[in-house]
Amino acid sequence: MKVPAWLRGRPVLAVGLSIIGSFCFVALFAPWLAPHPATDPFGENYQRPSATHLLGTNDAGSDNFSRLIWGSRTTLIVVVCATTMVLVIGLAVGLTAGLRGGFADRAAMRVVDVFLGLPILPLLIFIAALAGPSLTVSILMIGLFTWPQTARIVRSQTLTLRQRGFITSARGFGAGPLYVIRRHLVPSLGPIIAANLVFVAGLSVAIEAGLAFLGLGDPVAVSWGSDLNRALTNPQILIDLLWLRWLVPTGLALTLAVVGFTLVGVALEPQFNPRSNRAR
């Protein structure tokens, strides 16, 4: 197979993309890949691995391997919805602040500062606990609390781009703000936003699983986080290597998904984000 030019010599990106790719594949084709439904009990609980149940069964007698596969679907839903939300809010706030300037800019950046200083997890726990755990709440919360970073990056890039000649000349030729955004800003911003969103995606995987781990995930959804919680709070977990076929695979799946997104983010960042060296 021929390696495409943009991927050559970039093993980190390649590995990351293949992890995300297989993860999406599994999530999309879960009904065909999973040997059993995720929630139905299959006879005895705590079965040992066998040909029918590759990783045995859990406390309710469901197939561990199938739950692993179905869990990726929940994760993918969260990633897609939360990331879309972050993209929309971040882009709207960042572009408005960067293009309008003045009061709108200052106000938006103050809000961003406040959000960035907030401890996200206690807030998420608090809201999830009060609103009642559900996937929608998790998604909304992740989206609502992770956009400031994106907004800030969009804004600073917009400010730089605005100084460049092509936008001034486009405006000089009578282009409206929407045309400039669509034609000039979004294409130039795209790669940077993409790199940032990949991080957001990884973060949302970890947050969703974290909430579920604390028992604040959707009780109905098949989630890796809540499976971890269930396995860990189960007194049987240490008997008969149950942890090896229940806790470990779930943990590995979760880690792999997070690592996949981070690898892609790490690979994209230095290339696209000129502000990466801002720490100095």
Next chain:
Amino acid sequence: MSQTQIPAPASEAPETAEAVGTTEFLTEAAPSRRRRPPWVSLASYVVTVFALITFNFAIPRLMPGSPIDAMLAQGSDTYVQDDQARGALAEYYNLDQSIPEQYLHYLGGLVRGDLGTSIDTNIPVTEELGGRVGWSFLLMVTGMLVSIAIGLPAGIHSGWHRSKRADRNLLGLFLTLQNLPIYLVGAAAFTILVSKLGLFPLGNATTLNAGYTGFAYLLDVGRHLILPGILLGLDFATYEFLVMRSSMVSELGSDYLLAGRAKGLKQRRLKYRYAARNALLPVVTVIGLQFSVAITSIIFIERIFSYPGVGGYMLLAIGQRDYPAMQGAFLVLTVTVVTVNLLVDLVYRRLDPRTAA
């Protein structure tokens, strides 16, 4: 404000970028805090704290169903059927008043340090929290110390030997560590090291009912602290490592190092006394800013190890649907984080003469 500056072109971003990029949400905050006058930070702080308090007051009231309903719901421990008793309870919690009145009442209580009474234990929440803040603090400080002991030397070493094998190994190790969710590492460590192998005590901060005193008590506390402390330390160390490393790398080409080398100074001295010392400043900020992220890890660790801190208390309260306890713990956690952020901001001004107003 740093955002109004034109960022350096991409070609100037050295390979430190990959390291900094992943800690982006930490380092990002630093420059913007740097150049605004202290009163802006203070005003922003007051607004945030006020927002948190209001949020804490409003959210339970915005949710469908009244708190009283949730508290007295059928099947809960505190279920009450009698309407008169319900009315009396609503009055007790001031829920019969209008929202603005309730809000004033709530603020008045806060000023007096009154966070309400736990429904579960019937002990004032302030008292409950008072006994737990110390444990959380102990855990946090231990984690920080461990992380400084691990992260800084590793970062100095890695940065000094940039792009060499040692650097690549350390970078890989810490990036991996950073990607492992703390609850996963914690759960794994607990299952294997505590439950399976019995190397460390089974949760909690002390051996209950052991009646240890004096030195034996301290030893007992220490034994319970080791594993959670190390786990937190490893978690915090990743950020410190990455920032220390990139900060170190940025010192590498400095003239003073060249001069020192020409003078024949020992590598060791150049590395630790000269370069590391100059590279330390950004790390100080990160150690402070890390606090808001650290709170997250502490909540998980306290939960996994049943450590009697504030985070664990909040989760317990949630499990019991104990609203006053939950709100109190939430407020303490969030306001602490915001306050520490402000302090770091103010301390940073003093540390860095360029930002001293």
